[in-house]
Amino acid sequence: MLMVLPEEKLLSFERGFNRICNEEGFDKSTWTIDLAYLLRRFNVKFHFYTLTIGIDIGYKTEGFYSNIIEKDYQRVISRFDTADKLDIKISKKSLDLYEILNHIAHQGPAIVLLNSDMLSCNICRSNKLARDLKSCLGWPISYQGHYVVICGFDLGHRNVIYRNPSYRDRLCVTSFAVFEQARKCYGTDEDIILIRSSKS
Numbered sequence: 001m002l003m004v005l006p007e008e009k010l011l012s013f014e015r016g017f018n019r020i021c022n023e024e025g026f027d028k029s030t031w032t033i034d035l036a037y038l039l040r041r042f043n044v045k046f047h048f049y050t051l052t053i054g055i056d057i058g059y060k061t062e063g064f065y066s067n068i069i070e071k072d073y074q075r076v077i078s079r080f081d082t083a084d085k086l087d088i089k090i091s092k093k094s095l096d097l098y099e100i101l102n103h104i105a106h107q108g109p110a111i112v113l114l115n116s117d118m119l120s121c122n123i124c125r126s127n128k129l130a131r132d133l134k135s136c137l138g139w140p141i142s143y144q145g146h147y148v149v150i151c152g153f154d155l156g157h158r159n160v161i162y163r164n165p166s167y168r169d170r171l172c173v174t175s176f177a178v179f180e181q182a183r184k185c186y187g188t189d190e191d192i193i194l195i196r197s198s199k200s
Helices: 007-015 017-024 032-041 057-061 069-086 097-106 128-137 176-183
Strands: 045-050 090-092 110-115 145-154 159-163 171-175 192-196
Touching: 007 017, 017 032, 032 045, 032 069, 032 110, 032 192, 057 069, 069 090, 097 110, 097 145, 097 176, 097 192, 110 176, 145 171, 159 176, 171 176
Parallel strands: 045 090
Antiparallel strands: 045 192, 110 145, 110 192, 145 159, 159 171
16 A cells, blocks of 8 residues: 555555554454555545455365455455445456557556465576475475456566566566466465556
């Protein structure tokens, strides 16, 4: 959220962070619908795309979700049910890569849920060693849900440029292929929020 809010709204969020999180009803397990509600709260224009309106019950067996799904189920379902009345735009749709890139080129950034265990940066090599080691040893890559902000791309080299909230003041770059694999992994529902900013 801090990477996409305009400066005055960002400062307001930072000052009231704990109060706002309590009012919004989530603790440490944040779902994409929670981000949509926060964007609405700060009057940011956006459209949320997902493959699942609600929660995929199959996630109960996934390690990442197993401890939080029961705790969050009613809240998340209720938020999806109420979204339309609050003019929160949600579409059940898979976006292809070029729809995402076209949005970034002309309208603003995108918040993307992906599997961080599948993501690696070509510049700082973050997460590359762990990923390559698992692949080399034949270990399965686990699911670790993580949000990044896609803020640019390089068509010539077939790369996306993103900001990772795990790192401060750093741009990361990954290939289209790695990005697609990480965002379409089971567990993400291909959740993506396209932000419509005044400055593209």
